[in-house]
Amino acid sequence: MLKTSIIIASYGRPAQLATTLRRFPVKPMWDFGAELILVGSAPDENTAAVFKQYAEIAPFTVKWAMASDPGFAHAQNVGLTMSEGELIVFTDDDCYVEESYLSTLHAKFDRNAFQYGCGEIGIVHPEDDPVVANTEWWSFEERVILPPHSLIAPGAIQGANMFFLREVLATTGGICQVGPLDNNDIMTAYLASRAGYTGVMLRGPKVYHDHGRKRNSPEAQRTRDIYAKITGAYFAQLIAIGKKDVFEFWKTRLHGPGGAIDFRRLELELRAAADELAWLQESSRPERSAKVA
Incomplete structure (x- = not known):
């Protein structure tokens, strides 16, 4: 055991x-x-x-x-x-x-x-x-x-x-x-x-x-937005280490319920990805590079 x-x-x-x-x-x-x-x-x-x-x-x-x-x-x-x-x-x-x-x-x-x-x-x-x-x-x-x-x-x-x-x-x-x-x-x-x-x-x-964020509430939407930002930052990390198939995977996530493009989520993901790439470029912490190398 x-x-x-x-x-x-x-x-x-x-x-x-x-x-x-x-x-x-x-x-x-x-x-x-x-x-x-x-x-x-x-x-x-x-x-x-x-x-x-x-x-x-x-x-x-x-x-x-x-x-x-x-x-x-x-x-x-x-x-x-x-x-x-x-x-x-x-x-x-x-x-x-x-x-x-x-x-x-x-x-x-x-x-x-x-x-x-x-x-x-x-x-x-x-x-x-x-x-x-x-x-x-x-x-x-x-x-x-x-x-x-x-x-x-x-x-x-x-x-x-x-x-x-x-x-x-x-x-x-x-x-x-x-x-x-x-x-x-x-x-x-x-x-x-x-x-x-x-x-x-x-x-x-x-x-x-027991998160307490009710359906369709502003608190729940803020959490969804955070998830979108995390996703964008994650994809940027993968791009930065040469994971090319992330672009194909990203395309599969463009559409929300009903098939329409979720522009709010896409905008948040793209902005977070850009911020993450800028953060990676400016970061000089050797332990950071070691983790994603």
Whole structure:
């Protein structure tokens, strides 16, 4: 049985964080000898207080820390250095982990068939927007394999419920952000694929996303816009490292529901791509170049 570490990064939402931890499955963590790693993505006394209180009462291993530098991906990498598991699971502070999550993940995880992937993400309230970190659009019954050396589509791997063998993250350099947007999933997954690892979209292990953004609300639209910017930045990263087939893939995403071109999304993606290319050109951080080389 693979020792498992679950990492949650949080900042500025102590009430939501406390609710998430109250609903966190306790007995399975004990039964599987798993550990929970809690990391604040910036100094925040209220978040730290919730971490400390939970660590004191939990009957399984809980480690926590506050990252000295801001950034969600950075906080997750801090958590990664603190973890001891061979299988690393990432979820968010507004996601409720299903009681059967660990038993299902361990039953279905096959390191010979895949080494990283994404589990199911459902919404908590029917009125919440289903586009925000959600996998209920999946149409398959069991799993979809993402072959090595393939282009990982936006949304295939989602940070609210993603998992990696430790060796994969050691090879990719840990959780990788996309430019200043600090996205934590899409580029990390692509680098895993590029390194020769196989991914999976896996039914079974599930979390419920309590994001609170109602259908057709301004908050939901802002999140959709953020996704478009992340996608554009991601495509720019691929272009910058010579992934030529990204242009063909990009064309398949031009049309929205009904077949019409989604000009709002396209504009946001193109602007973000241009900003990302400018950011890459100006960036001189050697560790950045090492991750995408």
